Amino acid sequence: MKNVLVAEDDLVISKLYQIHFQRNRIRGSFFTTGAGVIASAKNQRPDLVILDFELPDLSGPEVMAELHQIPGCEDLPVIFITGRATPAVVDNLRQAGAREVFGKPFSPIHLIQLISQLTTPTGA
Helix, strand or coil: CEEEEEECCCHHHHHHHHHHHHHCCEEEEEECCHHHHHHHHHHCCCCEEEECCECCCCEHHHHHHHHCCCCCCCCCCEEEEECCCCHHHHHHHHHHCCCEEEECCCCHHHHHHHHHHHHCCCCC
């Protein structure tokens, strides 16, 4: 089962993730802060992380940078889902290491497909 950490401070969107994760056999751990995701990643290596761009404590890019400093998480796939998905923001996030950036609202089906692609070992 895939292990995905999510930092999202909007409880409605977080619930949407939970519903789709459950339907697709994805184990999700949900946090309203970036610090929660970072602490969890230090204790258990996730398969993927989903970040909101703006969190109450840290920005999504700050969280991603810290995650990539954790031993074993240097290449951890990170997906951003944000209401700020302008072309410049998308380019900056991808250059910083994000695998994908979705604007809000987003397609849960597309997100689940991308999670599957990014967490399936090559050749599997």
